[in-house]
Structure formats: structure tokens, C-alpha cells
Amino acid sequence: MPELPEVEVVRRGLERHVVGRRLAAVDVLHPRPVRRHPGGPDDFAARTTGRTVLAVRRRGKYFWLALDDGAAILGHLGMSGQMLVQPASAGDERHLRVRFTLDDSQELRFVDQRMFGGLLVADDGAELPPQIAHIARDPLDPLFDDVAFARRLRRREVGLKRQLLDQTLVSGVGNIYADEALWRSRQHGDRPGARLRQAEALELIGHARAVMEAALAEGGTSFDALYVNVNGESGYFDRALHAYGQEGRPCARCGTPIRRVAFMNRSSYFCPACQRPPRAPRRPSAAPGRIDPTRQR
């Protein structure tokens, strides 16, 4: 599940292998991965063929290849997307969706089993493509403002995990690193943001940054062959996870078995001893006659 560290590993690989290369030919092999490109598969190929890649940039989980005509190829890996640099002689991957033939006998390949990811041609590649103008800066961005983040987090009653996953508040954090940041912070994901002190909110974003930096240093997290860098290699950070995927295993701090609960059609992992649930658990409907406590500012 590529999150910020994994996408950054891919970005670095693309920077090394694709910058300066010309896209000699482009073949869209499945329409779905370019569904967000307004002109469809043919237009996608027409607008990218012959272009040279000048730079590879990233914000959160999005990356883009800046092209020599000012446009950009904006991409998201979704759940299972890969950007692979392969010799043209290598056999096609089973889930190969878009092939970019480069001018150096290599190919850049977008491979995506589940096709939650995708590519599109964006107009402004020099700065931030307008399609992702709503995506917040990520914690590895030098201009990310921790204090502003903490203030916004504390203005809402929404639970901490939902807020960590809100890409308009902070980008790049997905299910894995949200759980890890919460574990490191000893915070329960259901605790309302408004109940944190400023120092706690700053600590939370600090831990999110720290865990993603550590993962980046290990080449990212991969549980299987679905996440790999541009050379097809896996990262090793899964060995360092303390909460995510650790159901039943002892918490590294206190030994209490890590628990798994359903959350937004997915899973959350936490230590029930270190990460105490909020006093009033979030219910589908508030108790009748209760005064709404969310009114404040």
C-alpha cells in the first residue's frame, strides 16, 4: 500500500532513470488507469508521445513527471500501482497498463493489478498541477507548517485517525503510517482532535513525520510483491512496524496484545493499554436530549 515513503522511493527512482529521457512511444493498454484524463486513452498517448521528462516531483502520494512542453504526467499508485523501469526486452507484466518506450532501450511501465491508481496529463507541471491543488503539503515538505496543522486538527471533533487520513489536512499518510504515528504518540484514533492540547497535536505530527522518515530510510514498507521500487525491489520497513498488521502480538512497550478493529471498511491496529479509547466512545447517534458539545471556536 504505497503511502508517502513508498511514493518517494519511486519518485527518486524515476528521477534517476527517466529524467532527460524522451517518451518515444506511448501505449495505453487498458482504459481504466487513464479514466481521469479528460481526453481518454488516445489523447493521453498523443499528448505525451515525443515529450522529454525534465523533472519528477511529488506531493503526498501523488507524483508527476514534468514535461518539456510545460505539461506533466500526474500519477497516483492507488493500492497496487507500480512504476517500473525495465529493459524493452523484458516480458510484459501480467497487469501492465501503460507502456512508455524511452529513447534508451528501456521502458517505463505503469503496472497496476487493482487499478485504483491512474495517470493523467495535467496542464501545469512546473509547479503544482491544478488537479491536486486541494492536496495539503506533506510532513516531509520543508514548507509544511506543524503549528497550523495542530491548530486545524484541534478545531474539529473528528477523530485523530480520520484527520490523519484527510489529505486536505496533511497528505501522504495512509492506513499504515496513521496507525504507527498514533501508536508512537500513545493516542487512540477515535479521540477527537478538539480534545488534544497543542503540544499533543504537535507530538502527533512529529511522530508521523518520524515514522515516515524511518520508513523512507528502509526503502519503504512492503508486505508482498505489490509494492516495489522502479527496479522491482521491496522495502524492509515492515519489520519495524509496531501496530499495523500486528494483531495479537505483544505491544513493544507494554506487552499487551495489539488489537484490530474495523474502521471505515478497513482495519485499525492499536495497543488497548497504551492507547486508551476516549471516555465517550463515538456512537452513531448521540444520546437523546444531550446538548451538542461540538459548538465552540
Add this chain to the structure above:
DNA sequence: ACTACGTCCTGCTTGC
């Protein structure tokens, strides 16, 4: 304005 939930996808795993 803000929040929450269903949907899209495929393939591996689990259970009857």
C-alpha cells in the same frame, strides 16, 4: 459548510 459512507477493482485467503 462540513461530515460520512458507498463505490470502484482484482486476486489471494478463508470457510462452509
Add this chain to the structure above:
DNA sequence: TGCAAGCAGGACGTAG
């Protein structure tokens, strides 16, 4: 043994 349900889940559209 075979089939179906369950599960993985990021981002977006829409309902509330």
C-alpha cells in the same frame, strides 16, 4: 473439491 464470501484500501462523488 468447489464455490462464494471476505479482505486488502485511496480517493472521489454524493447523500445527509
